[in-house]
Amino acid sequence: MDIKALEKEYIINTYNRQPEANLLIKRGEGVYVWDEKGNRYLDFVSGLSVNNLGHCHPAVVEAIRNQAEKLIHTSNLYYSEPQARLAQTLVRHSTADKFFFCNSGAEANEAAIKMARKIGKQRRGPGAHRIITAENSFHGRTLAAITATGQPKYHKGFEPMVSGFSYARFNDIDSFAALVDEDTCAIMVEPVQGEGGIYPATAEFLSGLRQLCDSNNLLLIFDEVQCGMGRTGRLLAFEHYGVVPDVFTLAKALGGGLPIGALGARGEAADVLVPGDHASTFGGNPVTCAAALAVMDTIMDNGFLERVRKLGDYFSGKLLELKADLPYIKEVRGLGLMLGLEIDGDAALVARLCQGKGLLVNCIGGKILRFLPPLMVEEEQIDAVVNILYETLQQAQNTQNS
Ligand SMILES: *Cc1c(COP(=O)(O)O)cnc(C)c1O
Numbered sequence: 001m002d003i004k005a006l007e008k009e010y011i012i013n014t015y016n017r018q019p020e021a022n023l024l025i026k027r028g029e030g031v032y033v034w035d036e037k038g039n040r041y042l043d044f045v046s047g048l049s050v051n052n053l054g055h056c057h058p059a060v061v062e063a064i065r066n067q068a069e070k071l072i073h074t075s076n077l078y079y080s081e082p083q084a085r086l087a088q089t090l091v092r093h094s095t096a097d098k099f100f101f102c103n104s105g106a107e108a109n110e111a112a113i114k115m116a117r118k119i120g121k122q123r124r125g126p127g128a129h130r131i132i133t134a135e136n137s138f139h140g141r142t143l144a145a146i147t148a149t150g151q152p153k154y155h156k157g158f159e160p161m162v163s164g165f166s167y168a169r170f171n172d173i174d175s176f177a178a179l180v181d182e183d184t185c186a187i188m189v190e191p192v193q194g195e196g197g198i199y200p201a202t203a204e205f206l207s208g209l210r211q212l213c214d215s216n217n218l219l220l221i222f223d224e225v226q227c228g229m230g231r232t233g234r235l236l237a238f239e240h241y242g243v244v245p246d247v248f249t250l251a252k253a254l255g256g257g258l259p260i261g262a263l264g265a266r267g268e269a270a271d272v273l274v275p276g277d278h279a280s281t282f283g284g285n286p287v288t289c290a291a292a293l294a295v296m297d298t299i300m301d302n303g304f305l306e307r308v309r310k311l312g313d314y315f316s317g318k319l320l321e322l323k324a325d326l327p328y329i330k331e332v333r334g335l336g337l338m339l340g341l342e343i344d345g346d347a348a349l350v351a352r353l354c355q356g357k358g359l360l361v362n363c364i365g366g367k368i369l370r371f372l373p374p375l376m377v378e379e380e381q382i383d384a385v386v387n388i389l390y391e392t393l394q395q396a397q398n399t400q401n402s
Contacts, residue, residue, distance in 0.1 A: 049252050086284075115273055138195030349399075373385075
């Protein structure tokens, strides 16, 4: 039986494997992947901002191989060298004082939610458990994480939701301030909303949230799962804003393709969880931590992030040129190499046409093309993508007008 038929028979049907895409990827190297027939594609999906260093980056492959030969797993009953070293490296390059490791973005946010509730009770009294998040946000698929996610479509069918969440308008500080009451313990937002359609926060909004949290003794949590790890041209997206959160979460690109999540906390928050409060069997696994160390070494290498910022400007400049040419394009937005193109038409159709021309790009919300290229992409590859987009968008625009 072929693989597609095997999946249909044996995998619980939670994923829409882009039926039109019908793609089985066999191999990846750098910014390219190859399908079963040997066709090559420029991968501007990057595993949804996981393959930030491209596919099978040699430093990541080597780190995984070396660690796998030494020790694959012990338990958090014992000390772990890769885990300790990864935490040290992350602390050195971020605003956090300490880290907790888990296996995914949703789990990192769960840890943040538990931390917020515990610290809320200590700081503001036994009732303080409510967390304010943003409409249109995305925080993962576990029960508390979908509740934190301010999009009703992710709640539908799974009610009742976890209690103690409320939703305010993103980039609207008054809307957040209006929801703060004596039961509130934290505010959680993505500095750049990803899944919701690539919406960067404004500087006034994030600094407003910081002030709001300071004056009410609330925990400020940034979800950096998608926008972190160099994606925007800084290790963490909030660095662009000069606003420091109490807690931030990471996952996606941290492990170079292996599953790892992390929560970084500073100050008082770094010491609020104690033995017995939280744990993860695989959290801080030696192999995933060794891979993450290789990712950190690569991203923090001289000039790497500066190059991402330049490429981000280059790519968004090219997309704005396209917009000037094609009224079909409504908006270009994003930060660094996390870019969205909103069109007045069917973005899924455009994504499908792009695939036929050797470009993988993701469509969100029906009208938005999301670009998450590997961070080591070359200008010529961006040019190739822009050419494909130009042809494809023209084609789609004509189809729609005819
Ligand atoms: C993907 C994502 C998550 C969930 O991560 P998983 O590893 O799929 O659990 C959480 N927050 C944001 C901002 C994300 O983009």
